[in-house]
Amino acid sequence: MGFLQLNVLNQVEALPPVGIDLGTTNSLVAIWENGRPTVVHPEGDNGYVPSCVYFPSDGPPIVGKEARERAVFDPEHALFSVKRFMGRGLADVANDLKGVPFRAQSGKNGVIEFDVRGRKLTPQEVSALVLEKCGEVAALASGGRALQKAVITVPAYFDDAQRQATRDAARLAGIEVLRIVNEPTAASLAYGLDQKKQGNVAVYDLGGGTFDVSILAIEDGVFRVLSTNGDTHLGGDDFDRCLVSVALTELSHSVDPRKLDEPAFLQALRLAAEKCKIELSTYPEAEMHIQIPDSNGQWRRRFTRDEFESLTKPLIDRTLDCCRRALSDAGLEVAKIDEVVLVGGVTRMPAVRMAVQQLFGRVPHTKLNPDEVVALGAAVQAHVLSGGTRDVLLMDVTPLSLGLETVGGAVAKVILRNATIPCQATEGFTTYVDNQTAIDFNVLQGERELASDCRSLGKFRLSGIPPMPAGLARVAVRFHIDANGLLTVTAKEQSTGISSRIEVQPQNGLTDADVQRMLASAYEHAKDDFAARRATELVTEIGTMLRATEKGLAEAKSQLDRETILDIEDAMKNAREACSTRDAQALQRSRDAFEKATLPLAAVLMDNFAKKALTGKVIGDM
């Protein structure tokens, strides 16, 4: 792909549906082209979009590679790793917040809100900015074609709230989501098509912020997930944190703890840790170094791979436990696994590869690029969904059991984890008090026995039940999980046939009205952003005009009448004042007035120039 199709830039032509890996650290777009999936990237760029947004003092937010660079020097105005906050409440992410230089608070419906330069943003809105950037990159790579439809991947172990949040982010970015696909499943598609192999495959996916393992049976083009397990709060970030915490402990002996708590320092420390981690995958030893706050000295510390591995062993052990559970749920012995596929940048760590190899008793498959395989698989699925082929079929599962809270705080499971999706189940309920006209339902997701230990996806009330003795009402609650892994719950009182309504209060999620409001506000912001950008341009332009006018006056003041000079000086003063307001409209007015006032000066200067030229003094300049 390149700039060959640039001539169509003015027509908004749509790209065929693409696959997007919306990652914790990086996001990537891939597309089906010439019979295979390929990463979408402009000439001379790998197409990776760091999932990072930087908010400059004026102008629109900056997303991607430039944002990541700006974040190094000004971390307080950058947001990253927001995937960890999608669909979560403040209480869920206390630990994550410790490791990032930005702060969050709880907004409406318990949705997290970041506050940057007085602008409040939910994780959904920040992810939408990243998705929009993905669209820009794709447009750049494809001669201006618009990204309109996409398959977006999520960690397999994402629950309903996290999936909803991802879908809302796409809606905010103006992208139609054809399907939400699980990352390890997408990876298996890319693997299966590339290697043309059959059998039982385990996909071990250790990404920037999340861990998934899925066990699949691949047979005649059908990719059937048998089980999945994981941890949505375990990834490369946690490995970095092991090094960060060593640094903080050692520095705390000599440095003021308040200095160590500063966002800029913590961000620098994170980056130093990440660099050290990556080096340790290649070399047996690496040095981590960082400028000590308020000092000329540097903190330097050598880590051996052995030391790093013992620091991170508990993390790797957690992933292995997930693998054992997935195997157990799939009903397969380790010996029945024909291949292990590694996905995610962290699987480049020798210790991870060794641990996986030991557990599964075979050398893992590492031929595919672990950073790109998910996006490539999503592109395959996008091709299937646009009617491109019937040779491939993906049968995925729901990662967590779903149920309802019963009297006494227990959970009645309605759909069990690892059920193939789409799936549905109906459970019967009744009233337990005479003349009860409403029943409250609490929809729960998780494996624990007690409602308080599971995640509440939302509560709803079935009202309008006609008064009758306890136990006579027959309420059927139907759970349906669609092919995206998204849940809808409907309830109906059957004994009377009277239809009743359901009101679902989303927990840590956006309502449709929220999404509409955000879309409208994004439009307002876009207008503000445009105005801010125009203001910056005008300030620059006025600056150039001021310098030129001063030079011109010095040269030709004597040739102008007094009134003209006063007009020009007046206009200059106004223009300078307008520059300090940064009001685009005021700037535009004073720029135009300035230009008008300097017309006589420009005429004199042009005249002088022409005369000089004619007398041959500046021929060389012509």
Added chain:
Amino acid sequence: MTACPNCRQETTTPLVCTACGVLLSPDGALSPFEVFGVEPAFELDHAALKRRLLELSRRMHPDYFATAGAEQRERAEGNTAELNRAHEVLANDQSRADWLVRSLGGPDELQERAMPQAFLLEVLEWNETLDAARSAPAGSRPLEQLAALRAELAARRTQALELLRGSLVPLPPRGSPRLVEARRELNALRYVERTLAEIRALELGQPAARA
């Protein structure tokens, strides 16, 4: 079996016409056996069941209707959900047996709560080992004893499945006392499965899931 409204061929499942590929609209509650087009029976060819699941999925999975109209998309989604549900019931020996006992008018687990007599004595013994493991801190669980108990329970599960087969093959007539026997074995099996899940949880440090 009924005829396909589109091509008039006889259908083999109420979900999709395997002759012309048109999605059907089933009405009412479907028997999982009916969905797969097989006669109700406890004995089942698991390999054939899987082949049929893949064959039917290939015909009606929502992935293949993504570009169709909303009505077709929803029907593909709903019918595939029915198919997956039916497969879930049939693929598992206990849920298949449970469905058969209910459909033949046998007692459900609330109407018949008893377990076989011999089984109860074993339960008391198992509970002692379990209690010890439950109260041990996570790091020092008696893993060897748990493994031994797991093996014992697995053997008991095989035995219970044999007894269940004895009660359900050939399929008893409606209201037969063999349905009560089957329910009791199912209760025992449920206990075994739950205990196995708990052992697995204790071994792997995972919160127990209700089987």
